[in-house]
Amino acid sequence: MALALCLKPKIESGNLSGNKDQYVDPENATVQCDSGYRVIGSPSIICSENGTWYPGVPTCEWDTHKGCEQVLAGRKLMQRLPSPEDMKLALELYKLALEIGQLGRRET
Known part of the structure; x- marks a missing residue:
C-alpha cells in the first residue's frame, strides 16, 4: 500500500509549519498567519489517506480591530x-x- 501524498497548500498571508513541498499520510501541520492576520478555520491540519488535507486548509484573514x-x-x-x-x-x-x-x- 502506497503512502498518500498531500501537496503543500498555498496560504495567502501565512505559511505551513515544516515548510516542505509535500507531506505524507498521516502527517499533520500547523498553519501560522503573518503578523496582523488570524487563522480562520482549524490551524492544525492532517494529510489524509486520500491525499487531501483534513479538516480543510484554513485561511489567514487580516485581524480587523474595532474602528478599522x-x-x-x-x-x-x-x-x-x-x-x-x-x-x-x-x-x-x-x-x-x-x-x-x-x-x-x-x-x-
Whole structure:
C-alpha cells in the first residue's frame, strides 16, 4: 500500500509549519498567519489517506480591530483595482463622497 501524498497548500498571508513541498499520510501541520492576520478555520491540519488535507486548509484573514473596518474595505478595494490610475480615481470618488456626506450633515 502506497503512502498518500498531500501537496503543500498555498496560504495567502501565512505559511505551513515544516515548510516542505509535500507531506505524507498521516502527517499533520500547523498553519501560522503573518503578523496582523488570524487563522480562520482549524490551524492544525492532517494529510489524509486520500491525499487531501483534513479538516480543510484554513485561511489567514487580516485581524480587523474595532474602528478599522474602513481600512479593511479600502485594502480590499486596492487589491481589486488593476492600475494606479484606477486606484487614484477610486480614492478621489471616495473623498468626494465623504465631502458630500459632510455637506449633507451641515445642512440638517
